[in-house]
Amino acid sequence: MLMSIDQPLDLASTLLSGQAFRWRQEGTWFHGVVFGNSVMIRPSEGGVELLSSPDDERALAPLLRDYLGLDTDLDGIYASLSRDDRLRAAIGRYPGMRVLRQDPWECLISFICSSASNIRRITGNVESICTSFGRPISMDGPVRHTFPTPHELARADASELRELGLGYRAEYIAATARTVAAGDVDLMSLREDSYDDALQALVALDGVGDKVANCALLFALDKLDAFPVDVWIERALSEWYLDGRKLSRRDMRLWARDHFGPYSGYANHYLFYDRRLMGARSQ
DNA sequence: CCACGGCCTGATTC
DNA sequence: AGAATCAGGCCGT
Numbered sequence: 001m002l003m004s005i006d007q008p009l010d011l012a013s014t015l016l017s018g019q020a021f022r023w024r025q026e027g028t029w030f031h032g033v034v035f036g037n038s039v040m041i042r043p044s045e046g047g048v049e050l051l052s053s054p055d056d057e058r059a060l061a062p063l064l065r066d067y068l069g070l071d072t073d074l075d076g077i078y079a080s081l082s083r084d085d086r087l088r089a090a091i092g093r094y095p096g097m098r099v100l101r102q103d104p105w106e107c108l109i110s111f112i113c114s115s116a117s118n119i120r121r122i123t124g125n126v127e128s129i130c131t132s133f134g135r136p137i138s139m140d141g142p143v144r145h146t147f148p149t150p151h152e153l154a155r156a157d158a159s160e161l162r163e164l165g166l167g168y169r170a171e172y173i174a175a176t177a178r179t180v181a182a183g184d185v186d187l188m189s190l191r192e193d194s195y196d197d198a199l200q201a202l203v204a205l206d207g208v209g210d211k212v213a214n215c216a217l218l219f220a221l222d223k224l225d226a227f228p229v230d231v232w233i234e235r236a237l238s239e240w241y242l243d244g245r246k247l248s249r250r251d252m253r254l255w256a257r258d259h260f261g262p263y264s265g266y267a268n269h270y271l272f273y274d275r276r277l278m279g280a281r282s283q
Numbered sequence: 284c285c286a287c288g289g290c291c292t293g294a295t296t297c
Numbered sequence: 298a299g300a301a302t303c304a305g306g307c308c309g310t
Contacts, residue, residue, distance in 0.1 A: 115305080116303085117306090165293085166292090208307085210306090232305065
């Protein structure tokens with residue numbers, strides 16, 4: 001079915017920019033797993049064409065709108081961020097790249113996987129977790145699996161996770177899965193909490209520091225002012241904004257929110273994407 | 284509070 | 298070719 005959209009949306013940069021790890025591009029189609037469904041979408045006149053399985057497209061469409069963050073007024077954010085010259089240029093290069101509104105649990109575990117890793121490996125690790133502990137989706141075409149629930153993943157032993165190539169992150173994932181499955185934290189409810197409260201709850205979890213927590217806050221928990229500082233952002237800020245001043249990563253985060261304002265998370269993702277493409281070209 | 288080294292692993296660089 | 302280094306960090310000292 002056709003899902004009509006009146007907001008700027010670029011599927012490639014949105015789905016493949018390293019905020020989510022389960023989307024694959026095949027020609028004009030993007031294939032992913034969300035809301036327990038295998039989903040295919042592609043750009044179409046006035047919106048996107050949507051195919052889903054096993055659920056009906058009409059049931060998936062509103063969920064997908066939410067996931068894609070289509071309630072967010074992107075032009076308003078662009079207007080706010082364009083006061084910064086470098087951001088205005090980056091927005092001009094990647095118009096329609098949106099911050100997703102993902103499932104907090106899947107997002108958090110994915111970013112625990114990300115520490116000292118790279119996108120290719122993270123993608124493979126997350127897929128392995130799904131294949132081993134998720135539920136197969138019945139459908140035509142390539143078989144894919146859901147991301148395991150906290151309860152499903154809590155059954156995983158750290159050594160089983162290590163066998164998937166997760167390395168030292170295996171212990172973190174097993175521990176955090178058990179904590180969440182036990183109900184010690186309600187990740188979804190963190191959407192209603194303040195940034196500071198949600199951050200505090202997240203960094204209490206194993207394998208979750210300031211950076212990973214800020215990824216979950218930005219990509220899943222409605223905190224558009226979250227600002228994850230990784231090596232790419234560190235380089236971008238040092239070189240483009242800080243003029244040689246040395247700041248800790250935490251201080252960079254505080255500086256950035258002050259400088260970029262309430263949508264600093266969007267600024268972060270544009271800087272990250274820009275910087276990473278730049279690095280990919282020169283390396 | 285900050286700095287530093289260790290930690291799994293696989294791709295890339297030297 | 299085989300050894301360092303790096304890759305979207307976290308944790309303990």
